[in-house]
Amino acid sequence: MNEPSVVSAIAGVIRRDLLLAARRKSEPLFTLGFFVLVASLFPLSIGPEPELLRRVAPGVLWVAALLAAMLSLGRMFAADYDDGTLESIALAPVPLVAAVLGKVAAHWLVSGFPLVVVSPLLALQYGLPADVIAMLMISLLIGTPVLSLVGAIGAALTLGVRGGGVLVALLVLPLYVPTLIFGAGAVDARLAGLDPGANLSLLGACLALAALFAPPAIAAGVRIALE
Amino acid sequence: MPSRLINWFRFGSPQSFYPLAGRLVPWFTAIAVLTGAAGLWVGFFVAPTDAQQGEAYRIIFVHVPAAWMSMFLYVIMAFWAGVGLAFNTRLSAMMAHAIAPTGAMFTFLALWSGALWGRPTWGAYWVWDARLTSELVLFFLYLGYMALNAAIDDPRRADRAAAVLALVGVVNVPIIYFSVQWWNTLHQGASVSLTRAPSMAMTMLTGMLLMAIAFWMYGLAVVLARVRAIMLEREAHTDWARELKEVGQ
Numbered sequence: 001m002n003e004p005s006v007v008s009a010i011a012g013v014i015r016r017d018l019l020l021a022a023r024r025k026s027e028p029l030f031t032l033g034f035f036v037l038v039a040s041l042f043p044l045s046i047g048p049e050p051e052l053l054r055r056v057a058p059g060v061l062w063v064a065a066l067l068a069a070m071l072s073l074g075r076m077f078a079a080d081y082d083d084g085t086l087e088s089i090a091l092a093p094v095p096l097v098a099a100v101l102g103k104v105a106a107h108w109l110v111s112g113f114p115l116v117v118v119s120p121l122l123a124l125q126y127g128l129p130a131d132v133i134a135m136l137m138i139s140l141l142i143g144t145p146v147l148s149l150v151g152a153i154g155a156a157l158t159l160g161v162r163g164g165g166v167l168v169a170l171l172v173l174p175l176y177v178p179t180l181i182f183g184a185g186a187v188d189a190r191l192a193g194l195d196p197g198a199n200l201s202l203l204g205a206c207l208a209l210a211a212l213f214a215p216p217a218i219a220a221g222v223r224i225a226l227e
Numbered sequence: 228m229p230s231r232l233i234n235w236f237r238f239g240s241p242q243s244f245y246p247l248a249g250r251l252v253p254w255f256t257a258i259a260v261l262t263g264a265a266g267l268w269v270g271f272f273v274a275p276t277d278a279q280q281g282e283a284y285r286i287i288f289v290h291v292p293a294a295w296m297s298m299f300l301y302v303i304m305a306f307w308a309g310v311g312l313a314f315n316t317r318l319s320a321m322m323a324h325a326i327a328p329t330g331a332m333f334t335f336l337a338l339w340s341g342a343l344w345g346r347p348t349w350g351a352y353w354v355w356d357a358r359l360t361s362e363l364v365l366f367f368l369y370l371g372y373m374a375l376n377a378a379i380d381d382p383r384r385a386d387r388a389a390a391v392l393a394l395v396g397v398v399n400v401p402i403i404y405f406s407v408q409w410w411n412t413l414h415q416g417a418s419v420s421l422t423r424a425p426s427m428a429m430t431m432l433t434g435m436l437l438m439a440i441a442f443w444m445y446g447l448a449v450v451l452a453r454v455r456a457i458m459l460e461r462e463a464h465t466d467w468a469r470e471l472k473e474v475g476q
Contacts, residue, residue, distance in 0.1 A: 153395055157388045161378045170374050171392060174367040175399050178406035185410065202406070209402070217395050220312075224387045 009094035013102030014109070020079075021110045027075060028110045035068035035115055039122045050127050057126035058136065058187035064122075065115045065140055066176055069147040072111040073155040073168055076103060081159045081225065090226055096219040104152045104218070112144035128191070135190040142203045143183040149207075149214040150175050156221030179206055239318055241458040242467040248451040255451070259444035266437030274431045283347040286340050287431070292439035294337035294358075296446055297365060298400070300330035304372070305397035308390035318454075320386035321461070323393060324376060325454035329446050331369035338362055357408035364403050368396045382461055 021028050042060045043053055080086040089099045119140055123133040154172035158164040186199035238244045270288035277284040304326040311319035341359060342352040353359065372389055379385035462468045 153391070157375060157392055158378070161375075162380075163378060167371075167374055167378055170367070171371040174364045174371065174403070175395065177364055178399075178402050181406045181410045202409075206402070213395075213398060217391055220391050221388065224384060224391065227384060 010102040017106030038064040062184040073151040108148040149210040159225035255448035263441035269434035290340040297334035305393040308393040312390040
């Protein structure tokens, strides 16, 4: 019997999750809608002065993206856990680490990447100049995978747990702090005319660390939930 | 040699650890009371008034040891959680579980005393400086650990899930600390450092170390008392627990 390779296993999980997302379009769109809605609430609450909005834009847009990414964590494993698919994945002859990496990648493609694509529109609403918008996209492009990786740990640990949604927020938000600081910091630096290189490098370091350490922790969380 | 090894592992089982912990608690309590009294006496009556901050600085004798213990206990908690996860020992997970509330209490104490200290010296109860912010994040990590533990009904699953979270947290604590420090700092530099001579009077250092020992011993006493309660709760079905005279039917 041919053992499926790790790469084909990851690709298979990604393909399946993307197909599922394509059949249920409302859920990915909900994440995006939430992002736009939260970002639109801030001008209503703090006032429409362009100067003020431009100054808070990096932080506001990053927090909105972070909350939107967090909101979608619940459905990363929940449906598969409920109908037993997750158990079959865990029993498959490929490492569970590879399978969860595929699920995280699919989650990012469905919930993280669209945020990167939509962010320039919101940045324009906040009156950011073009080079700062580019920096916002770059920082989100590096940062949102970290949010998916770290968030998946929380999602796995709270599978089938009472009050899972609120609990995920409590577990995951403190761990999001470095990503938020470096991501918003890079955009802020560009807005102030400074070099955002250091922030971007540290954001990249966060991504490297998360890519290395998060998958085993996610796999451990899934195993514990399946016991 | 094997006999000595067995002696150590003997206390890995709740049955033999329960009476040991019971015997240790009064001793740690006594040391905590004595060093606490000595530390407070040194802090309030012996240590000189600070040239810049006047009498307000005296809260350092509570604030700094509490902050030390808050971080120290998180590492110890993660250590026991890791041991429990790796070797599947029941007692380690119970220890981690018992440490969390005390660690959270010390974190809260450090935040609260820091706010009271900040008002006269910085003119504000709260500033978004690196150490305050990372201490706040640490507080949330403790709360998350306890919330996850409480949310899962099966104690063995709760132990293992919370252990993974504690290990993830302990990897993140330095990252959070440095990210926040890099983000902004106006806190005074560390008052005590291992690499250079302390920048404070000897009596002040003595008071602080005495208070640190007092907090440490208090932590040990409370954690052992709590782990005894957890052991009884989880082992209530066993013969040794039923035969204890304090359980008595």
